Amino acid sequence: MVAYFREMFVGLWSLVAGMAVTIRYFVRPIVTVQYPRQKLTMTPKYRGHIELIMDPETNTHRCTACGMCVRTCPSSLITVEGVKVKKKKLPVKHVIDYSYCSLCGLCVEVCPTKALKFSNEYRLAGYQRQDMVIDLMARLDAERATVGLPPLPIPTPESEEETTSAEEKA
Amino acid sequence: MMLEPGIEEKTFYLNLGPQHPSTHGVLRILLEMDGEFIANSEPVIGYGHRAHEKMAELRTYQQYLPNMGRVDYLHALAYNHGYCLAVERLAGIEVPERAEFIRVITSELNRIASHLLWFGAYLLDLGAFTPFLYCFDDRENVVDILDRVTGSRLTYCYFRFGGVRDDIDDEFIAGCRAFITRLRSRWQDYDDLVTKNVIFINRTRDVGIITPEQALKYGVTGPCLRGSGIPYDIRRSEPYSVYPLFDFEIPIGERGDIMDRYVVRLREMEQSLRIIEQALDKLPNGPIMAEKVPKRLKPAEGEVYAAVESGRGEFGTYIVSKGDTKPYRIKLRVPSFSNLSIISELIKDTLVADMVAILGSLDLVIPEVDR
Numbered sequence: 001m002v003a004y005f006r007e008m009f010v011g012l013w014s015l016v017a018g019m020a021v022t023i024r025y026f027v028r029p030i031v032t033v034q035y036p037r038q039k040l041t042m043t044p045k046y047r048g049h050i051e052l053i054m055d056p057e058t059n060t061h062r063c064t065a066c067g068m069c070v071r072t073c074p075s076s077l078i079t080v081e082g083v084k085v086k087k088k089k090l091p092v093k094h095v096i097d098y099s100y101c102s103l104c105g106l107c108v109e110v111c112p113t114k115a116l117k118f119s120n121e122y123r124l125a126g127y128q129r130q131d132m133v134i135d136l137m138a139r140l141d142a143e144r145a146t147v148g149l150p151p152l153p154i155p156t157p158e159s160e161e162e163t164t165s166a167e168e169k170a
Numbered sequence: 171m172m173l174e175p176g177i178e179e180k181t182f183y184l185n186l187g188p189q190h191p192s193t194h195g196v197l198r199i200l201l202e203m204d205g206e207f208i209a210n211s212e213p214v215i216g217y218g219h220r221a222h223e224k225m226a227e228l229r230t231y232q233q234y235l236p237n238m239g240r241v242d243y244l245h246a247l248a249y250n251h252g253y254c255l256a257v258e259r260l261a262g263i264e265v266p267e268r269a270e271f272i273r274v275i276t277s278e279l280n281r282i283a284s285h286l287l288w289f290g291a292y293l294l295d296l297g298a299f300t301p302f303l304y305c306f307d308d309r310e311n312v313v314d315i316l317d318r319v320t321g322s323r324l325t326y327c328y329f330r331f332g333g334v335r336d337d338i339d340d341e342f343i344a345g346c347r348a349f350i351t352r353l354r355s356r357w358q359d360y361d362d363l364v365t366k367n368v369i370f371i372n373r374t375r376d377v378g379i380i381t382p383e384q385a386l387k388y389g390v391t392g393p394c395l396r397g398s399g400i401p402y403d404i405r406r407s408e409p410y411s412v413y414p415l416f417d418f419e420i421p422i423g424e425r426g427d428i429m430d431r432y433v434v435r436l437r438e439m440e441q442s443l444r445i446i447e448q449a450l451d452k453l454p455n456g457p458i459m460a461e462k463v464p465k466r467l468k469p470a471e472g473e474v475y476a477a478v479e480s481g482r483g484e485f486g487t488y489i490v491s492k493g494d495t496k497p498y499r500i501k502l503r504v505p506s507f508s509n510l511s512i513i514s515e516l517i518k519d520t521l522v523a524d525m526v527a528i529l530g531s532l533d534l535v536i537p538e539v540d541r
Contacts, residue, residue, distance in 0.1 A: 014366045018300075074229055
């Protein structure tokens with residue numbers, strides 16, 4: 001009989017003790033962020049989609065269209081096309097299909113000229129698949145525009161035969 | 171099933187899942203019900219099959235790395251670790267000590283995040299909503315700390331063959347220390363909220379008892395096995411990385427019921443905090459990547475098995491190499507699969523409500539079962 005009431009009392013007390021925790025936290029400042037009105041800044045190492053680094057010295061990219069990133073990508077979502085201009089290869093197209101990206105970062109690591117980095121972009125949403133196809137050259141042009149530079153000139157090959165697709169080579 | 175006229179139907183079938191919220195994924199359990207009690211049951215798996223093992227045969231060793239964050243997304247770093255460990259053993263790559271320490275710290279942080287998520291989601295299964303918010307508040311801290319160094323919040327792809335991708339900074343270390351103090355101050359709240367709660371105790375004490383014999387028979391590992399009183403932990407029994415340098419206990423339960431598994435997980439989080447604390451104190455300086463790791467890894471012919479202790483149990487990677495850049499075969503031994511296989515025996519002759527409690531207590535990640 002005593003045990004019965006004791007069990008009942010201990011049980012009830014445990015509920016009160018739990019409630020006390022709730023009440024204690026009720027008067028503390030809230031921890032949630034009201035997202036669309038408040039935004040947190042991303043950490044510097046946050047891995048968004050990749051983009052071309054703008055070299056501060058030359059104000060252009062360091063990509064040589066070697067196609068290492070194309071070959072290392074597990075999902076084969078990078079397309080790079082380059083042309084040879086004066087024995088130097090330059091990219092004319094550097095496009096990623098972000099919807100397939102698993103953000104492993106292998107392309108950034110494998111790049112011999114360290115031309116790629118992760119962007120801090122996280123608010124990505126689209127109405128169609130095509131919205132997730134990101135043109136890195138266009139993004140670089142937009143970045144150049146912020147410092148008042150015109151878009152990069154499209155490199156033209158000396159002859160048609162020299163145009164090689166990095167994909168074909170791979 | 172055709173019933174003959176004149177014969178009364180005794181049992182009926184009930185589908186739990188594949189879209190049931192308490193299965194935490196696409197798991198279907200076919201229950202043969204005798205009134206309110208479960209007469210027989212059969213888990214039906216494979217809804218989330220993504221052919222992870224087959225994928226390995228088509229990719230190079232490096233290209234398979236992002237898959238490991240997705241087999242078990244809750245304790246992704248242990249899976250990163252397991253795979254890297256296997257490949258490193260196969261190719262004979264030495265990992266620098268600092269990298270090993272970073273691996274241990276991040277992996278243990280991830281284990282805490284995984285257990286905290288289980289804690290919240292499991293109590294949600296039992297009908298308690300409040301603890302979910304508390305532990306997600308804490309988990310958010312871990313995720314933020316890991317985000318700072320790994321660059322992602324959930325499907326980490328941080329470890330590389332021979333080291334880790336990025337070095338940790340002072341802010342990370344300060345964040346870890348602040349988190350340790352914070353989480354330790356929260357144990358009392360968790361106890362008051364949940365462990366001592368009379369409803370929780372009544373729903374979990376002496377429910378879903380796994381005997382040690384049963385656990386061994388089914389190959390159950392992780393907190394479910396330790397809850398049954400067998401102190402088996404890969405970090406102790408087959409030490410890998412720098413775990414032998416640290417002083418930590420392996421919490422075990424006595425009865426093997428849900429309550430014991432719950433207590434084991436809570437105490438394990440405290441042990442993880444201890445490991446992180448010691449690792450931060452002993453953190454050596456030096457490189458974070460081994461030198462001369464070839465970009466196109468081509469291990470010699472052979473096979474290797476490496477196991478790590480994930481939040482759910484023993485995760486093993488078995489690799490067969492034929493001396494190519496792609497593995498010939500990779501077999502992933504996932505703990506959730508073995509832990510799920512015991513369910514039919516556990517839920518026999520229990521109520522459906524208890525069955526939900528038992529299923530949740532196994533801490534299953536269904537995409538990991540299917541992989």
